[in-house]
Amino acid sequence: MPNRNSTQNLLQQLAERNTEKVKVAVVDVDGILRGKVISFEKFKSIAEKGFGFCDVVFGWDANDVAYDNASITGWHTGYPDATAVVDLNTFREVPWEDGLPFFLADFSSNNLTTCPRTLLKRITQQANDAGYIPYFSQEFEWFNFINNTDELYTNKFSSLKPLTNGMFGYSILRASQKSEFFHDLFDSLKKFKVPLEGIHTETGPGVYEAAILFAEIVEAADRAVLFKSGVKEIAYRHGLVATFMAKWNENLPGCSGHVHQSLWSKDGKQNLFYDKKSKTNMSTLLENYIAGQLHCLPYILPMYAPTINSYKRLVEGAWAPTTLTWAIDNRTTALRVLPAGGASARLETRVVGSDSNPYLAMAACLASGLYGIKNKLKLKIPSTTGNGYADKKNGVLPGNLWTATAAMKNSNLAKELFGEGFVEHFTGTREWEWKQFSKVVTDWELKRYFEII
Secondary structure, three states: OOHHHHHHHHHHHHHOOOOOEEEEEOOOOOOOEEEEEHHHHHHHHOOOEEEEEHHHHHOOOOOOOOOOOOOOOOOOOOOOEEEEEEEEEEEEHHHOOOEEEEEOOOOEHHOOOOOHHHHHHHHHHHHOOOOOEEEEEEEEEEEEEOOHHHOOOOOOOOOEEOOOOOOOOOOHHHHOOOOOHHHHHHHHHOOOOEEEEEEEEOOOOOOEEEEEEOEEEHHHHHHHHHHHHHHHHHHHOEEEEEOOOOOOOOOOOOOEEOOOEEOOOOOOOOOOOEEEOOOOOOOOOHHHHHHHHHHHHHHHHHHHHOOHHHHHHOOOOOOOOOEOOOOOOOOOEEEEEOOOOOOOOEEEOOOOOOOOHHHHHHHHHHHHHHHHHHHHOOOOOOOOOOOHHHHHOEOOOOOHHHHHHHHHHOOOHHHHHHHHHHHHHHHHHHHHHHHHOOOOOOOHHHHHHOOOO
């Protein structure tokens, strides 16, 4: 956190701009921004000491329905305030809201176990204590539709019209057709301190992919969360709706949220994943890190694939992994290693979906990688050659949220990585998600059984 002098300097700068209001936000378990706009006078009073934020943000689901299986908060506690602390280092101005000052906050002051940003900061500290600086980035695919929220709800999320038609991956033509939106994303997000390395169309009607510029891990997760929210807000202003569902249509590719990662020396000068003396350019540290991720993956999958819909993406032949595999520059494996040079050598964890909570996905990547380093795990699983979907000798990923959640809930390894309190609460929220889905009569059931059975 900034010292008192820098805090006062920031407040002075905001005052000199005649700031009247400020937006502050926290992130819930599902990765959704929950926040409010407050007066500048109020902000000055909380900038250093924090403020009360209703802990219901960890007591309800993505649709604001209260959990009946949570112990940390609920009707039994009366949903009190928890102390949220503003991270002044996250200061941004929202360019599409006339430069409105914006800050992220978290619950790290009282180490609230359910707070995703607090969890990531704790795992990051473990990396720092071990002598590493984690640099991460996330890339997202998402679909864009010509619609508005009234039509979405009236039509029950059917009859959606995509931004553009056809499959057209990497299409200059399709990007040019809706260039106002395309360039507004790039330019406005940069002004919002969420710089992109690149953006292009992907395979599918109205789908884009963007890679966010790498940064130290907490900043990288901040950027990823703000990217998703920012894209949706910018889309609304162009008469569009953006969705980060992992799989919105069974006949189209799903949407990934791949996480790129590397560990650097404390002075920031050496990429510790790169070894020019190795035949593969992979360091022993990277091999340990990969071994850790492969070892832990079956027990922490809900942190990468947190929704019912996530598992519709994780199917064979759909550009998303289904097996416990790794390889150098192979897009069919769970882990794709890119060890080309000292500046860019990194690991890409491809299991992660665009519907993931970036704080939790990055915490899972880092914690499991550090587990491999700490325990000096050997990379015994051989590199996959060819089709990763066919390489099942080391196991396959759980096929649905219930199975994946049960594996995590009963895992001592998950509790070792993230703490028993977090695992208990998080797996409870995933069980809740499954139960909400299981009681609904779907359109598929009506079409399949209504008349013929």
